[in-house]
Amino acid sequence: MSIELKLEHHSDDKVTVSVKGDIDMSSSKKARDTLTPLFQANNKAIIVDLSGVSCIDSSGIATLVEGLQWSHSSQNKFRLVSLTPGVKDVFEIARLLTVFEVFDTKEEALVN
């Protein structure tokens, strides 16, 4: 199953990435290939909108953890937005829900 990733660049060096589809072993490479150049471009904040993702597995989580590591090493922000119940549950089982910055809406994530 393929995923769609849509980028939206904002004027203050922030970028939102809207993901649509399941993030599993077959699609996590595409997600990584989209996110990695954003890490290298030194954006101040990367906001990943997961409202279009109903299913994520450990390979998808691994891709997002790479964003978290980038955030820690660069002092920039890596934020997740609009987790669906299934995705939120996977983060909870992985005990990562409190490790990431998670927001209900893109607007909140962009303002803070």
Next chain:
Amino acid sequence: MAQPIKLSIPSHPKYLGLIRKVLQELLDYHEVPNETAMRLILCVDEACSNIIKHSYEGPCEEPIEATFYIDERDFKVQIRDYGKQCDSSEIMPRCLDQIKPGGLGTHFINEIMDDVSYCTERAKGTLLTMVKNLKGELTSVQEKNKE
């Protein structure tokens, strides 16, 4: 236990979506609550991903055979591969205190399932058996439907 449902997929990641969909339909048919269904689907997805990655290590046309058993008490799935055999004593979840990519699949399986076993007593490959007790879950759905 009712007649099992069997599905065989090639060892290509693109078929993970297919096995998730089939299992979702099966669990919906048995009125397994959605949160539990998503967790069971995650375990099967992780098990198949591990086979693709660690057992077959690349080739995409090797068989992964899943057999699902479900009744009012239990969900059981057996997943058979014919690749490199694993040493079950080495399969263990990593420490979650370290925030790093990878290694969460085994944690998900052990956390969600009630019983997990790996059998390598065969010429090739591994038979993974995972069992989840559904008794409480399905009873609550049935009681809700009666109301």
